[in-house]
Amino acid sequence: MSFHSVEVVTPPEPFVVPEDIQGGTAADAAIIAAVTNSIAAPSGWLGRSLGQQTLQANLTRFCNPLHLPCGPVISITSIKYTDPDGNEATVSDETYRMVGNAVYLQPGKCWPSAAAGPDAVRVEYVAGYAANDVPAEAKQAVILGTQQLRDLSTTNVFVRSETVEGVGVTQWAIDARAGEVVRRAVSALLAGLRLYE
Template sequence: MTTRVIVVPEAIATPADVPGVHSSNDAVVIRAIAAAQGIIDGPNGNLGRAIGKQTLELWLAGFPCSRRAAIYGPLNGDLSVKYLDADETEQTISSDNYRVVGNEVLFRTGFAFPEVATAPDAVRIRYGAGYNTADVPPQAKQAVIMMALHAITVGSEKAFYRSEEVEGVGKTEYTLLDQAGSNINKIVDDLLRGLRVVRI
């Protein structure tokens, strides 16, 4: 069972959301947002759900014996179920044969599973997932902004100096970001705790 990203998630924050002086298309800030969002979003993230709007595809080697398949919700768009028949020809299952409940595709009990090819992607469930921009949970957006800002700050050359002294001119002291990083990690964890989905 593998979930592939077909269309990458839309960003849930913009450079304008990240404090600091930078342009609306600042490449460093855009990369920091994408990296932060990647930590929590979709099949590769740690929340167990989709945040930015995206298209995903679940690959199964066969129809599930439990007659249910877990997806990364929330569902946001069309869902299709296709399979490779014994001749490796792609076929489509009618939507009358399944329904979506929460984060699961449930196959109806009256639906007889057809024979499928021997392949890791014999059954493919493709679907739109994630939130529309206006509906993104605010705690997820704030967590991404905080992580992006921290990444930008850590990437700053000055962040790693404890002090800088020029003889006869003066001394400038910088606070290392270890403590700040720990605080941010705790805040982010608190923000996201209620959004985590336990996948069994």
């Protein structure tokens, strides 16, 4: 395996906005970003890019094919490498072709020699979905997760019942079971989208 790490060059635009959420406000934008980052690539558990973004895969060496993480891959921006003399060079796009989430050599072509190192080969690429093409279940999962975090931030979930003499009793219906139901629903919505590498 030649893959070493992946980093975000250009982050995605939000594919869920506060207006998509019942009672959503501008303050929900930060919660939306947190929920999206917790599930979407490269930092999330989904292994998939949801919003369209530019990523850079750092590889230790060339191999055929070069599997790119966090698809779906839309296009290759560049393939750069450090040559044995320590100079940065760019691979001609006539040398390779993209098939799905991988880069293959064109027939009769070969990869150049690269120096050894954790980022000897650097593939910059665009991955994810255009905002209107993000799978509906991913949008719904982000909306559901955002609503849960918003509700938890406005309610003291540790207080089940509060009695104020002469005023009344306040009880909260939210407990740990409600949070678990939401987490399971989010996981179920995203299960079919998860990429295993």
